[in-house]
Amino acid sequence: MKYSFYGDTIATAKAATFPVYAGDSNENHTLPAASAILVKLSNGKFTVPTDGSAGIVYRIIGSRSSSLAPAEGDGTSANPYKISSIDDLNLIQANQGAYYRLTKNISTDGRINFSASYFSGKLDGAGFTITGLQKPLIQQNAGMIKDLNIVADFDYDSHDIHGVVAQYNTGKIQDCRVTGTVQDIWALPVP
Known part of the structure; x- marks a missing residue:
């Protein structure tokens, strides 16, 4: 609640x-x-x-x-929003064209299925890790996402293929690392 x-x-x-x-x-x-x-x-x-x-x-x-907006920063290239919690991460949806920088590792603890619908800003992961994602971080990326680590566990229908950093990407994803599992819920054993 x-x-x-x-x-x-x-x-x-x-x-x-x-x-x-x-x-x-x-x-x-x-x-x-x-x-x-x-x-x-x-x-x-x-x-x-x-x-x-x-x-x-x-x-x-x-x-x-x-x-x-997150508590620190103003969303500009000179002073990006500082992302230090899952609550800050969720605010990307409200400021889709802003600049962001992670300041520590963030765990979703499996309690949310976070996904911003559209992103045209810049997200600098600064080498930190987001763990526990159950769907793509960004649905449609037209911005820049860089230097981010993601540990994700997805359960998806094979007809609904997704990326982990972004479901659809028309922007730039640079130096991002993804680990975890993707489980096809409709997978059948091969005889």
Whole structure:
């Protein structure tokens, strides 16, 4: 479960595969497992419920602008956005033409199937590794992705062939290394 501000399009898109509840603070909801709730803050505050379980992930966003960009950098070639967490990595979708640089290894811990739909910026992996991807990092790359290591585990239909760094590439992918497995879910044993 993630908490964000009411009307946050990124949080809504990320929660699209979950039941989503949106409302004001102080409203009670019974939520099924694997749900998301978007909360409109009351006087800029949110109180974590006392009955919140250990399995709940809370993501508090103070303002709309802070939700659309990583905490460090401004997305320019001189000062690229610094990617140091999975949350920062997810923000590529909102800033598809910006400059990015990984500052440490990132593990998705199998908890997401991250994939930006389109990318026309520059992503410098700086030799760091993203592990746990279950689908391509970028669906359509028209930018530059370089010096990135990826460890991925894909289960795909053989009729739906994908790249790991980018599903479709019209840009440049340079000095990237990919390891892991690709499992064809329709593979039949050869007699």
